[in-house]
Amino acid sequence: MANSFILRAGERGHNLIPSSGLNASYVAGHPEGFITRESSFNFHEYQTGRAGFGRMRVFGDEVFFGAGCGYNMHPHHNFVICAFVLQGELTHVNTVGNIDQLHAGDYYVFSAGSGGKHAELSINGDEMHAIYIWLLPDQLLLPPSYKRAHFDAIARRNKIQELIGAADGALPVPQDFRVSRLVSDMPQKHVYHPRSTAHGVYIFVLDGELTCGEIALGRRDSAGIWGTDAIACETGAHTSDILFVETIV
Amino acid sequence: MADADQALKRLLCLGCGFLYDEALGLPEHGLAPGTRWDDVPADWVCPDCGAPKHLFEMVVIGYAAGQPQIQPAA
Ligand SMILES: [Fe+2]
Numbered sequence: 221m222a223n224s225f226i227l228r229a230g231e232r233g234h235n236l237i238p239s240s241g242l243n244a245s246y247v248a249g250h251p252e253g254f255i256t257r258e259s260s261f262n263f264h265e266y267q268t269g270r271a272g273f274g275r276m277r278v279f280g281d282e283v284f285f286g287a288g289c290g291y292n293m294h295p296h297h298n299f300v301i302c303a304f305v306l307q308g309e310l311t312h313v314n315t316v317g318n319i320d321q322l323h324a325g326d327y328y329v330f331s332a333g334s335g336g337k338h339a340e341l342s343i344n345g346d347e348m349h350a351i352y353i354w355l356l357p358d359q360l361l362l363p364p365s366y367k368r369a370h371f372d373a374i375a376r377r378n379k380i381q382e383l384i385g386a387a388d389g390a391l392p393v394p395q396d397f398r399v400s401r402l403v404s405d406m407p408q409k410h411v412y413h414p415r416s417t418a419h420g421v422y423i424f425v426l427d428g429e430l431t432c433g434e435i436a437l438g439r440r441d442s443a444g445i446w447g448t449d450a451i452a453c454e455t456g457a458h459t460s461d462i463l464f465v466e467t468i469v
Numbered sequence: 470m471a472d473a474d475q476a477l478k479r480l481l482c483l484g485c486g487f488l489y490d491e492a493l494g495l496p497e498h499g500l501a502p503g504t505r506w507d508d509v510p511a512d513w514v515c516p517d518c519g520a521p522k523h524l525f526e527m528v529v530i531g532y533a534a535g536q537p538q539i540q541p542a543a
């Protein structure tokens with residue numbers, strides 16, 4: 221018997237974080253630069269929603285506005301931080317030793333482990349859109365690490381592609397956790413198979429539409445479904461772009 | 470010492486991932502090893518990101534090999 225919740229796009233936590241005033245050292249960029257963050261789960265100032273889902277604690281839908289905008293170098297431990305770039309150019313700098321530039325389809329896994337700092341910057345003046353996911357690791361104070369990969373929406377269209385997990389070509393994380401993406405250009409039925417009924421799936425519609433049984437989701441809507449080992453869904457008439465985040469619950 | 474038999478807890482900052490392990494305390498921040506979370510001052514904040522105590526979550530996660538590098542006092 222499946223359990224579920226639905227989170228509509230407009231029900232998420234909303235923050236606009238300017239690069240001036242109290243946040244001047246936290247947020248990079250010109251004085252008029254700012255970040256918008258839509259949080260699916262409680263994070264920072266937003267604390268009136270869900271605490272998380274399974275091992276996931278943060279699902280942030282973020283946009284960096286203005287030249288040089290982003291997060292200045294700041295510290296982390298333990299959390300496994302994943303970023304999926306949707307638009308623009310993200311410059312990621314970390315204390316593992318990477319300076320990386322990511323564009324649409326690129327994604328990374330930064331495991332902060334025993335300690336790591338990073339900066340996230342949109343250096344040119346174009347908007348940078350990314351999804352940030354944080355998950356708890358299965359061990360504390362692991363050696364910090366960084367890996368990146370690319371999702372090719374054209375070559376992989378109309379199939380569910382595992383981006384994070386144990387599949388060939390996917391980036392591994394130290395947790396029972398997977399992220400998959402489906403870009404569909406026509407109405408199509410798909411079945412997502414969680415590893416077991418003890419796994420839950422957080423389905424987030426980046427673009428287009430998805431229907432899972434009784435649940436109809438539009439752009440930036442999401443749903444958590446758990447207690448089943450098969451989730452049947454159907455994509456909409458036009459381009460649909462979906463993330464499936466699977467976690468032990 | 471009514472809670473002396475209670476297992477020592479680990480708490481993770483939800484703002485940044487900073488770990489507070491009761492067994493280790495934070496001697497450099499004036500919290501001796503063995504300091505219970507309940508005994509950490511209410512106005513104490515995460516030394517790395519400034520998050521308040523209520524934004525820490527208790528976790529039951531073991532350490533990676535070789536960690537923690539500072540062993541709790543026997
Ligand atoms: Fe960060």
Ligand SMILES: [Zn+2]
Binds near residue numbers: 482484486518520
């Ligand atoms: Zn913190």
